[in-house]
Every structure is written in structure tokens, then in C-alpha cells.
Amino acid sequence: MKIAVLPGDGIGPEIVKQAVKVLKFFDLEKSLDYAAIGGAGYEEFKDPLPKSTLELALKADAILLGAVGDWKYDKLPRDMRPERGLLRIRQSLNLFANLRPAIMFSELIHASSLKAEVVSDLDILIIRELTGDIYFGEPRGIVTNKKNEREGFNTMRYSESEIKRIAHVAFRTALKRSKKLCSVDKANVLESTELWREIIIQTGKEYPEVELSHMYVDNAAMQLVKNPKQFDVIVTGNIFGDILSDQASMLTGSIGMLPSASLDANNKGMYEPSHGSAPDIAGQDKANPLATILSVAMMFKYTFNDQDKFNLIENAVRGVLNRGFRTEDIYSNGTNLIGCEEMGDKVIERLEV
Ligand code: NAD
Numbered sequence: 001m002k003i004a005v006l007p008g009d010g011i012g013p014e015i016v017k018q019a020v021k022v023l024k025f026f027d028l029e030k031s032l033d034y035a036a037i038g039g040a041g042y043e044e045f046k047d048p049l050p051k052s053t054l055e056l057a058l059k060a061d062a063i064l065l066g067a068v069g070d071w072k073y074d075k076l077p078r079d080m081r082p083e084r085g086l087l088r089i090r091q092s093l094n095l096f097a098n099l100r101p102a103i104m105f106s107e108l109i110h111a112s113s114l115k116a117e118v119v120s121d122l123d124i125l126i127i128r129e130l131t132g133d134i135y136f137g138e139p140r141g142i143v144t145n146k147k148n149e150r151e152g153f154n155t156m157r158y159s160e161s162e163i164k165r166i167a168h169v170a171f172r173t174a175l176k177r178s179k180k181l182c183s184v185d186k187a188n189v190l191e192s193t194e195l196w197r198e199i200i201i202q203t204g205k206e207y208p209e210v211e212l213s214h215m216y217v218d219n220a221a222m223q224l225v226k227n228p229k230q231f232d233v234i235v236t237g238n239i240f241g242d243i244l245s246d247q248a249s250m251l252t253g254s255i256g257m258l259p260s261a262s263l264d265a266n267n268k269g270m271y272e273p274s275h276g277s278a279p280d281i282a283g284q285d286k287a288n289p290l291a292t293i294l295s296v297a298m299m300f301k302y303t304f305n306d307q308d309k310f311n312l313i314e315n316a317v318r319g320v321l322n323r324g325f326r327t328e329d330i331y332s333n334g335t336n337l338i339g340c341e342e343m344g345d346k347v348i349e350r351l352e353v
Contacts, residue, residue: 001031001304004060006053009039009082010277011287011340012066018289018344019064019296022313025351026300033060037089038068038082038277048085054092062303063093063270064296067277082277091131095262095270096162097169098128098241099298102228102248102258107321111253111330114225119251124231126248127173128241129166130262132158133192135238156192158237163196165265167203170235174210177232182213184220184236184244196237217244224248249274254329256288259295261302269303271295281328285339288327290317293347316350 005020007013023032035053036044044050048068057063068082078084089095104112104122112119137155145151174181183200185193197214204212215223217240223230224244228251236244249258258274273291281287297313300306325346326335338346 001028001062002033002060003028003031003299004053004056004063005032005034006037006057006063006065007034007040008037008066008068008277009070010067010279010282012038012040012068012277014283014285014340015273015287015289015292016064016066018340018347019292021344021348022293022296022351023064025348026309037065038085039070039073040068041085042073042076042080042082046080048080048082049088049092054089057089057093057270061268062299063089064292064299065270065272066292067273067275069277070279087135089270090262091136093268093270094131094264095268096129096131096265097166097263098130098245099173099261099263099302100126100128100241100245100248100258100274101298102126102245102252104252105257105318105321107318108253108257108330110332112251113253114228114251118226119228122228122251124228124248125173125177125233126241126245127166127170127233127235128245129158129162129235129237130241131238132162133238156190156239158192158196160195160199163199164203166235167200169263170233171203171207171210174233175207179209180211180213180232182215182220182231182234184215184217184234184240186217186240187214188216193237200235220244221247224251245274254288256291256327256329257294258291259298261295261298263302267303267305269299271299271303285341286328287340288329289340289344290327290347293317293344312351313347316347319350319353320346 007016035056041050134154134156137157140154142152187194187197255275263269297310301310324335
């Protein structure tokens with residue numbers, strides 16, 4: 001088993017260090033190889049995805065990533081910016097299926113900005129297509145038009161095969177959960193998502209046990225806030241998934257709690273928290289490492305097929321929350337404020353019992 005560890009920038013190294021404690025707890029120390037990505041890659045190799053990092057990731061069975069980005073890189077040419085490294089690694093490894101659960105831990109119900117009854121026991125999974133759509137579509141650019149005015153443009157496009165492969169992931173995942181799948185598109189306005197809907201329906205014929213529904217993205221955004229528990233598995237394209245999964249994450253209180261998995265066709269995966277590099281709190285021992293630790297749980301579930309370790313880690317996180325320990329982002333009166341490092345240690349203590 002080979003795990004590439006890419007801490008990245010900002011709070012990345014701090015939160016990854018805590019997740020690595022969990023990997024070491026399960027005796028995987030010898031499986032770990034570290035490499036630089038994002039701003040860290042640029043600093044060391046003048047490349048946000050250095051060749052050596054990509055080679056390591058290609059050889060690995062799974063990748064653990066912290067986060068990339070810092071405002072200080074905003075003036076760099078686009079190809080040199082940290083976020084570009086992330087897009088390139090997802091594309092190079094063909095990680096087309098991004099799984100982002102939004103689970104309400106009952107202990108954190110008051111951290112949600114929604115009423116407790118709307119979000120209690122919430123457990124939804126957003127499956128976002130990750131390597132297509134307007135983020136990758138060509139042509140793209142900024143040109144000067146005939147009126148001598150600058151014009152920015154991008155291209156939203158999906159091929160049948162791209163839609164089909166994410167559809168299979170979504171239907172198979174729905175089969176393992178409540179057998180309900182909602183596909184989100186904007187088929188009334190955008191041709192690329194008209195095709196999306198057609199292919200989703202066609203693929204659905206292979207999964208008659210799954211109840212398939214469709215929703216326009218604007219309505220989905222509204223329903224996620226109004227009545228999120230109507231959803232179980234949602235499948236959608238790259239840009240809609242980007243926005244809806246951030247929105248869903250907030251239902252549960254803090255982005256610091258939400259893991260993610262990005263998988264290829266063979267369940268090789270890159271595991272990372274849903275949040276960014278949080279430069280505002282980097283190096284202050286304030287970051288919540290639980291999303292990264294829960295990403296390791298997902299690594300066991302999806303790449304290593306080890307549901308037991310997934311359960312052990314998730315239960316350890318619940319145990320820590322249950323005992324009232326909180327990082328600043330999820331802190332409320334009457335709970336016990338601790339830092340990133342101590343939160344990692346508390347999870348290990350719960351794993352040990
Ligand atoms: P962000 O997610 O980094 O931070 C948003 C807010 O949430 C901040 O107030 C931050 O302090 C807080 N936060 C985030 N993670 C937290 C954690 N684990 N514990 C406690 N608080 C946490 O988003 P941003 O501020 O918009 O972006 C900062 C940088 O991160 C940018 O350079 C952006 O491009 C990059 N980014 C990277 C990724 C990624 O690596 N996958 C994703 C999103 C943004």
C-alpha cells in the first residue's frame with residue numbers, strides 16, 4: 001500500500017499532520033511518501049504540481065491532500081497558481097468522481113445556521129463530476145472583441161462518456177444507500193445539461209431499483225436550505241457541484257468537518273477536506289483537523305475497502321465531540337476549546353479505547 005501525502009499550503013501541513021497520526025495508528029507509517037503541491041510546489045520547484053509529485057501520486061494507491069492556495073500567489077501567471085496544481089492533479093489522475101458527504105453530527109446541531117429540526121440526522125452525499133464542464137472546457141480565454149472591448153469566455157461541455165461514467169458511480173452509490181438519486185442540471189436552458197439529463201435517464205435504466213429524480217440547480221439550491229433531508233444522493237456537474245457542495249457543507253455548521261474523496265474508475269482516490277487553506281488562521285493551531293481525519297476514514301472505505309476502519313475513525317470523532325472538545329470554528333459556550341494538535345491527539349485517544 002502506497003499513500004502519497006501532499007500537505008500543501010496554509011493550514012494544510014497542520015491538519016495533515018493530525019490525519020497522519022491516524023494513519024500511523026493503523027501501522028501505515030511505512031506506506032507514506034511526502035511531496036509538495038500548490039504554493040509549496042511553486043516555492044520548491046517553480047511549479048504548483050512538480051513532476052516528482054505527479055510521479056509519486058501516479059504510483060500511489062491513495063493520496064492524502066491538505067489544501068492549496070494563498071493570497072500571496074494571486075498575482076502569479078494563472079498556470080503557476082496553487083489552485084492550478086490541484087486541477088492538474090485531478091485531471092492527470094482522472095479523478096472524475098468527487099464524493100462529498102454532508103453529515104450532521106448531533107453534537108454540533110447548534111453550530112448550524114438552520115433550525116435543528118431541519119438538519120437533525122442529516123446525511124446526504126453529493127457526487128460532483130470533477131474533470132469536465134466549464135472548468136476544463138475549451139475554448140476559453142480573454143480576448144479583445146470587435147468593439148475593442150475585452151471579453152472573457154469559457155465553454156461548458158460534457159461528452160456522453162463523461163456523463164455515463166459519473167452516472168454509474170452515482171447509481172452504484174445510491175444502491176448502497178437509500179436507493180434514491182437526484183440529478184441536478186439546468187436542462188431547460190443549457191444544452192450540455194440537456195444531454196446530461198438524457199444520459200442520466202438512459203443509464204438509470206440499468207438500475208431499476210434506484211428511484212431517479214431531476215431538479216434544476218436553482219431549485220436545488222433552494223431545496224437544500226428549505227428541506228435538505230428530502231435528498232440522499234445528489235449527482236451533478238462540476239460547477240453546480242462545486243457550489244451546491246459548499247452550500248450543503250454549511251448546513252452542518254462548519255466547513256472544518258467535511259471530508260471528500262475524488263475517485264478514478266478503479267477507486268484509486270485523492271482524499272482531502274472540503275475547505276481551503278485558510279491562510280487567515282494558518283500556523284496558529286486553530287484549524288479544525290476533523291475534515292482531514294474523516295477524509296482518511298473515506299480512504300479506508302473507498303480505496304482500501306475497509307468499512308471497519310471507516311467506522312472506527314468516525315466513531316472516534318463522534319466520541320471526541322461527545323466529550324465536548326471543540327476547535328474554534330465549532331466552539332460554543334459550555335464546550336472545551338482546544339487546538340488543532342490536541343484535537344488530533346483526542347481522536348487517537350478515542351481510537352485507543
Ligand atoms: P477557505 O476554505 O480556506 O476558508 C474559508 C473560511 O473558513 C476561513 O474563515 C477559514 O479560516 C475557515 N476555515 C476553513 N477551513 C477551516 C478549518 N479546517 N478549521 C477552521 N476554520 C476553517 O476558503 P478561502 O478563504 O476562500 O480560500 C483560501 C485559499 O484556499 C485560497 O487561496 C483558495 O484558492 C484556496 N482554496 C483551496 C481549496 C483546496 O485546496 N481544495 C479549496 C478552496 C479554496
